[in-house]
Amino acid sequence: MNWMDHESYLEIKLPQAFSYEECLVFLNRSDLEILHQIVDGVIYKFIKVEKEFMLLKISYTPHSIQVEFPLSTPSESARKSAAAYVWEWFDMGQDLPSFYEAACRCDIMKRLVYKYNGLRMVCMPDLFEALIWAIIGQQINLTFAYTLKKRFVEHFGECLAFEGRKFWLFPSYERIASIDIEDLKKLQFTNRKAEYIIGVAKVMSDGKITKGSLQQKNDYQQAKQALMAIRGVGAWTADYVLMKCLHYNCAFPIADVGLHNALKQQMGLERKPTLEEINHIAANWQDWQAYATFYLWRSLYE
DNA sequence: ATCCAGGGTATTT
DNA sequence: AAATACCATGGA
The missing domain is CATH 1.10.340.30 (Hypothetical protein; domain 2)
Structure with a gap:
């Protein structure tokens, strides 16, 4: 985790292949979302870590993400937890270039990776x-x-x-x-x-x-x-949790309806793909099935 | 009105 | 082990 503690705010250095815009697209996907708010590209998120409550104000600068604390400056350990939370929330620990390398083997993934370059899994640390x-x-x-x-x-x-x-x-x-x-x-x-x-x-x-x-x-x-x-x-539920919370890149909710619909669209089919067809394509995503799934989900809310 | 949705368990074959 | 029935609600 690459970050600096300036006490009143944090600065988290961005890894390669990170698109803040794409994070916002995901976070904005429902008007009914209640666990964060976005105002002019600034994300507000209320969290409780190690018994400390913190309101995070997250904004983007070209090479880093800034985290401010509108309520009051948290303790040093809480600030560290806040940095870890944001780091994990946006899955910054992943080596995305490796995924992109693997994605080249698959025409569908190749296209999505080009289109949504820098999209990281938006996770659920809790x-x-x-x-x-x-x-x-x-x-x-x-x-x-x-x-x-x-x-x-x-x-x-x-x-x-x-x-x-x-x-x-x-x-x-x-x-x-x-x-x-x-x-x-x-x-x-x-x-x-x-x-x-x-x-x-x-x-x-x-x-x-x-x-x-x-x-x-x-x-x-x-x-x-x-x-x-x-x-x-x-x-399905286990794989969903393994991908969104425990960061297993090989987790693969293969029975997911959204995945099926996305593949149907990307493959130009009149019907949903069969399990065999899915397995055949997914063979190209070895060790990155979770990210492949996430990119396919992304293709659904164009 | 009809079909379907980011499935899972309990029961039957 | 693999198919089937049932759950039960709102969205489009």
């Missing part, structure tokens, strides 16, 4: 958030998923009012572990989904799964198995 967001998104359209997330956050998350605006924190698993299925059904969650969500919160409250415990797994397969042991977490 494991609970990643799991719940994935479960919310199961088998419903993205607009409704955002609606449910908004209701979920507004009911159970913490809120900061600052300069006439509200900034929300994703609910904690401690809080969600203590609510009832009925509380979520009132918000139009299905019974099944409510069970899954509260179940995940309880598993995490009991300390049975932490981000650290997953990071300590030896490989992708073991981490995936640990996630799939949770009720409500199937292969």
Whole structure:
């Protein structure tokens, strides 16, 4: 992590192949998004790391990203955590040029990589958030998923009012572990989904799964198995979390409907590709399936 | 009205 | 092991 601490603000040096514009495109994809705000290219994000609350004001300069603290200057360790959060949020640790090299083997990926050059995975450093967001998104359209997330956050998350605006924190698993299925059904969650969500919160409250415990797994397969042991977490959800939270580039939610639609479009098909066809193309993405998927998703909101 | 959506589990074959 | 049924809601 390449950054400088100026106390009142942080300066994070950008890696090669990083497009702030593309980050903004992703962050702007839904008007219903409630976990960050964007004003004239400046990103506001309320976070809580190691028991410290921080409002981050993130802006771009040609070779770095600046992080300011509109509330008050956090402690030194909190500033370090804030830098780490932003670094991880925009997946700055990845060697994107390697992906681009690999992408040359595939005509479709070659085109997307040229088009969205510098696009990095926009991640979810918080494991609970990643799991719940994935479960919310199961088998419903993205607009409704955002609606449910908004209701979920507004009911159970913490809120900061600052300069006439509200900034929300994703609910904690401690809080969600203590609510009832009925509380979520009132918000139009299905019974099944409510069970899954509260179940995940309880598993995490009991300390049975932490981000650290997953990071300590030896490989992708073991981490995936640990996630799939949770009720409500199937292969798709596990892969989604592995790519967006644990930065596994080989994670591949192959059953994803969005992936299928993107491929259908990029391949010029009248129908969705078969599993065989997908596997055939994906063979070219070895070790970078997660990024290939992310670029294909990007192609859907042109 | 109809189909589908960033799936998963439980049950049957 | 692999297919099928069921879940259940809103968006387009």
